[in-house]
Amino acid sequence: MSDESTNSSAGVVYDKKNPFPSCLKRRVLLNKEGSDKETLHLELCLAGSGLEYRPGDSLAVIPANSPQVVGQVLEAGEFDAGETVELKGGKTKPLGEALATDLNITGITKNVLKKYNAFAQSEKIETLLNPENKAALDDYLRGREVIDMLTDFPLPGLAASDFCGTLRKLLPRLYSIASSPKAHPGEVHLTVAVLRYHSHGRDREGVCSTYTADRVNEGGTMPVFLHYDKNFKLPEDGDTPIIMVGPGTGIAPFRAFVEERAATGAIGKSWLFFGDQHRATDYLYGDEWDRYLAEGRLSRIDLAFSRDQAEKVYVQHRMLEHGAELYTWLRNGAVFYVCGDASRMAKDVHEALISIAEKEGGKSREDAEAWVKQLKADKQYLRDVY
Numbered sequence: 001m002s003d004e005s006t007n008s009s010a011g012v013v014y015d016k017k018n019p020f021p022s023c024l025k026r027r028v029l030l031n032k033e034g035s036d037k038e039t040l041h042l043e044l045c046l047a048g049s050g051l052e053y054r055p056g057d058s059l060a061v062i063p064a065n066s067p068q069v070v071g072q073v074l075e076a077g078e079f080d081a082g083e084t085v086e087l088k089g090g091k092t093k094p095l096g097e098a099l100a101t102d103l104n105i106t107g108i109t110k111n112v113l114k115k116y117n118a119f120a121q122s123e124k125i126e127t128l129l130n131p132e133n134k135a136a137l138d139d140y141l142r143g144r145e146v147i148d149m150l151t152d153f154p155l156p157g158l159a160a161s162d163f164c165g166t167l168r169k170l171l172p173r174l175y176s177i178a179s180s181p182k183a184h185p186g187e188v189h190l191t192v193a194v195l196r197y198h199s200h201g202r203d204r205e206g207v208c209s210t211y212t213a214d215r216v217n218e219g220g221t222m223p224v225f226l227h228y229d230k231n232f233k234l235p236e237d238g239d240t241p242i243i244m245v246g247p248g249t250g251i252a253p254f255r256a257f258v259e260e261r262a263a264t265g266a267i268g269k270s271w272l273f274f275g276d277q278h279r280a281t282d283y284l285y286g287d288e289w290d291r292y293l294a295e296g297r298l299s300r301i302d303l304a305f306s307r308d309q310a311e312k313v314y315v316q317h318r319m320l321e322h323g324a325e326l327y328t329w330l331r332n333g334a335v336f337y338v339c340g341d342a343s344r345m346a347k348d349v350h351e352a353l354i355s356i357a358e359k360e361g362g363k364s365r366e367d368a369e370a371w372v373k374q375l376k377a378d379k380q381y382l383r384d385v386y
Helices: 067-077 095-101 110-120 123-129 131-141 146-152 160-166 207-215 248-264 286-295 315-321 323-331 345-361 365-377
Strands: 020-029 039-045 058-061 084-086 092-094 173-176 187-193 196-199 202-205 221-227 242-245 270-276 300-305 335-340 381-385
Touching: 020 207, 039 207, 058 187, 058 207, 067 095, 067 146, 084 095, 084 160, 092 095, 095 160, 110 123, 110 131, 110 146, 110 160, 123 131, 173 187, 173 248, 187 207, 187 248, 202 207, 242 248, 242 323, 248 270, 248 286, 248 335, 270 315, 286 300, 300 315, 315 323, 315 345, 323 345, 335 345, 345 365, 345 381, 365 381
Parallel strands: 242 270, 242 335, 270 300, 335 381
Antiparallel strands: 020 039, 020 221, 039 187, 058 173, 058 221, 084 092, 196 202
């Protein structure tokens, strides 16, 4: 993937170092009332930016931390928001501003603890950092943040600049683009799962997801740049069949794919596997899929709503149910796409593909694995997982 973005007509390049201030035109909650989830559809303006993307690319959003979290960190460390601090690269600014826009003040890592302990000299931290105590360290880091480090291991009098030196940079977050530029000229759409949870006695939140949900109003701007993916793309030949597996927010690039094929008049067959918790509340873009099916723009959809029956059903189960047909599609040259959670879903889908090759292709486990590996090598099996 490349960070580079194209020139605007004014000759300005919008990229990671110089993001484009994109106006938030529209924000829609995709889940219906009663859902346990908060998934947003965002429509952002790219007019005048010169930024051009293709379905399969991502948009990077540069967030700001929550003022509430900034306030908690300032209070816990007994810091003065107005004190000038020097950041890496020699940049200087008031501490409050640095904590809001430059530094990661949520998640902590082993390295952050180590840097902090260079000042704190805490025996408890030293014990946690001992390689023999890896399990205890992992347990401590899970669900805790910078605020916990400051309150669990207080260090009165810590210089603000020294504190900043212990922290990581606040990084952009990448979101798979959920629109075709042919269907929405001058716009880019995102599908964002908003993260809010409670751990170790505190309410927590995902930095960028709540930034897009709570801290940018419709009509306001957020800094963005494009992140290109040369591999996760539609086939050049519009006749090529495609199979798309995208549960939850993994649906995003497939909305872009189906819109693009509708806009270009591509006639290749398309098969979508989508899953979430409940059909009544979590069928993301359901009206659009139903319309595309009725119009023949989408050939087939198989849904897996995990909590709508006693036994949990996921996308890989639907794949296995229709293994024979899926195997035939793949044998006939269909490109197989997966987008979404890397830790479990993508592994389960990969395993399902191997099982389908064993059962429907009469292959040994070893041969089935080799066949799936070859699909990847031939760019017939593409993944955008995170």
